[in-house]
Amino acid sequence: MKSIRRQLNRTLILAIALIECVGLAATYWFLRDALTEQIDALLDTKVEAIGTVVAAQADGTVQVDFTGKFLRGFDEDEATDFFEIWDASGKVIARSDTLGHGDLPRRVRASKHPRHWSLRLPNGQLGRAAGVAFSPRWAGQAKADEAGGGPAPLLQLVVATNREELDEMLHRLLGIVVGVGILILGATAIIVPYALRRGLVPLDALAQQTGQIDAGSLDARFATEQLPEELLPITQRLNDLLARLQASFERERRVSADLAHELRTPLAELRMLAESALKWPEARDGGTDRETLAITQQMERIVRHMLTLARTESGQIELHREPVDLATLAEIAWRPFAARAAEKSLLVTFDLKPVPLVTDSALWRGMVTNLFDNAVEYTPAGGRVCIRSLVTEKEAGLFSVSNQVEGLQPSEVISFFERFWRKEKARSGGNHLGLGLSLVRSFSHALGWEASAELSGDHTLLTIELKPRKDVANGPSTRC
C-alpha cells in the first residue's frame, strides 16, 4: 500500500543526499582548484624570477646566474623545487641542482603565460610544473646592439615543485568533506522522519478520528480550530460529507421506522385473522379471505408509496418530458372522483385555463390525483371544491385545489406535507395513508415546482397550490 510518509521519507532523504553530495563535491573541487591555482601562481612567480637571472650573450650563449640560495626550495637541503632550461635545439642550458641526474619533461608553449601540468618528479614524487618559452634579456645594451637589436633567441624553461603538501591537504579536505557528508546523511535520516512524523501528526489524528466514525456516530464532526491550513479544506469537506451522510441515514432510518410503524397495524390484523382461522377453522368464511386480501392490498400500497417517495427524494426517478396541458390533464384526472363527489353532494367548480407545459405527465397525474382524492375525502358533505389552473402575468403556470375543511388549525398547515401526517394521529384508517401530500411535494420538487398550503376563510378553506420554484433558473423545466 502507498504511504505518503514513506514516500516523503524516501524522496526527501534521497533529495537531501543528492544535494549534499553535489554541494560537497563542488566545494571540494573548488578548493582543490583554488589550491592548485595558488601553487601555479607560485610557480609562475618562480618562472619569472628565474627568467630574470637568465641573460643572452652576443655570442649566442646564455648566462644563467642562479644558485640554490637564490630561491628557497632549490637548495639541496629542501629540494622541493626544480627547473631546467633548454635552447631551441633542446640542449640543456641550465638546470637546478635539485634535479640530480634527472630531467624535467620539456613541455612549453610560446606564450607569455606558462603552461601548467602535474607530473612525476625525477625523485619519484608527484609535482606540479609550469613551462614557458621566453626570450631572455641581453646581458647589456652593447650586447643587444651587437646582436642587431632584436630579441634574444627563445629559450624553454620548466619549473616544477613538489605537490605532496598540496595532495596531503587535499586528502585531508576530502576526508573532512566525506565525514561531513556522512554526518549530514545520518542526521537527515533521523531528522526527516522525525520532522515528517511531527508534521503529519494532525493527519494521523484525522485518520484516527475518521477510523472511529461508523454508521452509529455520524453526528461526530472534526474539530477545525487547531488544524493546519492545508488540512482545513479537507476537514471542512469531510464535515460537510458527514452532515450529508447523517441526513441521508436519518432519512433512511425515518423511512424505515415510519414504514415499520405503518405496517404494524395491518400486520397485526393479518396475523390475527390467520391465527384465528387456524385456531377456529369453523369460523373462517369468505369474509376472512376478503379481509386478508384488503389488508395485503393496503400494505402493498404503503410500501409502493414509500418506495416512490424514497426514489423521488433521492433523485432516482426518471422524468419523461412531453407536451402537456394542465387543464386537460386535470379534467381527465377528475373523472374517477366525480361519482364520489356527487355522493357527498360536493359543489365542484372548475376554473381551468390552458397551461401548456413540457413536463412528466405521469408525475403530474400523480400530484393532481392525490390533491383531488384529499379534497373529496376531507370536504364535508355539501361543501365546495374549486380546481384552478392558469398562466400568471409573469408567464408562470399555477395549479390549485381549494376545498372546505373542518377542524384544521393554522399551526397544522406546516405538517400537511409530512409523511404519515393525519389530522387524527390514529393510524388505522386504511384508505388514507397520510402519504398523498408528501408525494405531491416530492413530485413537484422533482419537476422544479413547489407545493404550498394555506388555510383561509376563518380556517375553513384549504388551498393547496403548485407553482414553479423560484430557485430553478429556467422555471419549471417547462414553458407556460
Place this chain on the structure above:
Amino acid sequence: MRLLLVEDSPRLQKSVSAALRRTGYSVDVAGDGEEGLWFAQTHDYDAIVLDIMLPKLDGLTVLRRLREKGQSTHVLLLTAKDTVPDRVLGLESGADDYLVKPFALEEMLARVQALCRRAYGKKNDVIAVGPLTVDTRARRALCDGRPLELTTREFSLLEYLARRRGEPVARAEIEAHIYDENADPMSNVVDSAVCILRKKLSALTATALIHTRRGFGYVLDDAVAPDSPR
C-alpha cells in the same frame, strides 16, 4: 369475564373481539378514545385492552383519566409503538401490561387471562372447589375427575363464581361480568343459567356446590351453609 376492547382499526376490532368472545369473554368494543373512556367509566370490566393511538382521545390519556378517577381495572396496552421509552411511558401511565403489534393471538389471550386472574388475586389458572376443578386457561372443568360439558357462557359463569369462591355474588354482578353490552340479558337469564349449571354439576357429584343467598345472589363453595337452601 367481561372485557373492553378499545381499538380504532375496524379489522382488529372485529378479529380481536371475535377471538376473545370465542375464548369465553364478554367483550364490549369502542372505536375511539372518548367512547372507550365512557364505556370504562360506566361499566365494570375485568380487564381493558386499550390501543394507544386512538382518534379523539389517545389511549394514554384514557388510561390516565381512569386512574385519576381511582379506577383500577387492569389494562393491557396494545400498540404499534415498540421503543423502550414508549413502553415505559405506557406502564408509567398506569398500564398493567404492554403488547406490541403485530402480536400472537395466543400471547394476547394469555396476557388477558393473566390480567383477569390478577383481578381476583389468583396466581393459579386452576381453581379447585371440593370435587370441582376449573382450569381457566384450558377452559375446561372437571367434577370428580369427569369432564363437565358446558357452553362458553356456562363456563364463564362457573369461572366467575369459582374466582370469587366463597363470596356471595349478586345477579347484577354476574350480568355485568358475563354478558356484554350487546347481550341485553333478561332479568331471569342469570337464574336460568345458574339452574342449568347446578343440574350439570349434580349429574356428576352429590356435593352441592352452588348455593343461593337470599337477597345477595349465589355462592360457589363446597362447604354447605346450614341457613342457605339450595
